[in-house]
């Protein structure tokens with residue numbers, strides 16, 4: 499496909515997303531109906547769509563409309579490319595610009611802060627409260643693509659993993675902050691089909707959760723419950739830290755369906771338990787709650803969440819998080835640990851949630867907390883360690 503054709507392909511996909519369809523679904527539908535598109539074309543169209551969703555407000559302002567066409571015109575202008583050069587109608591490209599679309603775009607620096615930073619206005623005060631002077635820098639970073647990060651299997655070590663990946667054409671560098679983190683700098687699209695991945699030398703995991711798991715007070719022999727295990731990202735990372743008796747639980751057990759395969763690939767044993775079984779298995783030395791959250795820390799990877807989060811949805815999440823904390827706390831052994839994690843940057847989901855939990859539960863004390871921001875390289879992420887006193 500020509501560059502023009504890739505732009506033209508992204509336009510109706512974006513229109514479908516603006517109309518309420520999930521981006522992945524719209525991309526899959528397009529790919530099914532476009533057998534002529536090779537893997538590079540699909541990756542390029544996908545990048546256009548996700549770049550536009552990350553910068554939806556500013557690109558719409560630069561392109562003159564919040565439509566697929568407007569976003570693509572805005573994307574080109576933001577990148578210093580004259581849209582007239584690709585909107586020619588030739589080479590399967592989009593139709594030439596109308597007089598209105600060709601008018602001089604506004605100077606981005608003069609636009610309101612929420613437009614410049616591609617953030618919903620109602621969330622700006624929350625970002626300011628959580629991040630203070632660095633709020634604008636963090637939001638600006640969220641307009642960019644996220645790095646691809648891997649966690650090397652601790653048994654082989656990350657240098658061995660990096661060599662195995664390099665042999666398959668996947669280039670990595672050692673990422674600062676976590677002992678087994680590798681940042682992929684070339685050919686990230688090959689990871690899931692690589693032997694290094696299928697043989698368990700690496701797992702896909704962002705840098706911030708890797709750092710957060712590395713800071714957990716884990717020791718050999720501990721009984722550990724991953725209360726919101728989902729696909730098992732934290733379960734596997736904890737297993738790599740120490741020789742643990744690990745139990746994975748999720749309110750929706752189907753979310754853990756890939757865990758046995760991933761655990762086998764990593765060479766670890768995990769017991770899965772349903773909610774009813776937990777009381778009999780308790781107490782645990784450490785209970786991890788990696789709770790559902792707004793995902794405001796992962797906007798670079800999931801930019802649709804920027805525009806679909808509402809105050810009501812956030813309020814529902816706060817209620818769910820509090821409920822999970824209370825239920826999980828009941829399974830912590832005396833002297834044990836209750837760990838709370840989110841991929842949110844918003845204080846009400848983070849320290850606010852912990853303060854409210856401590857006000858309800860006098861038997862716990864906050865021992866450690868850390869807020870990671872994208873300025874440190876990984877996703878926005880929060881972790882709090884509470885001990886049962």
Ligand SMILES: C[S@@+](CC[C@H](N)C(=O)[O-])C[C@H]1O[C@@H](n2cnc3c(N)ncnc32)[C@H](O)[C@@H]1O
Pocket residue numbers: 725726727728729730731732733747748749750753788789790791818822
């Ligand atoms: C952020 S995701 C977990 C991601 C996972 N820990 C990982 O690293 O791959 C949150 C998970 O919490 C689960 N969940 C939602 N409500 C829950 C509840 N009341 N109790 C336990 N888990 C719940 C969801 O099904 C979801 O899988």
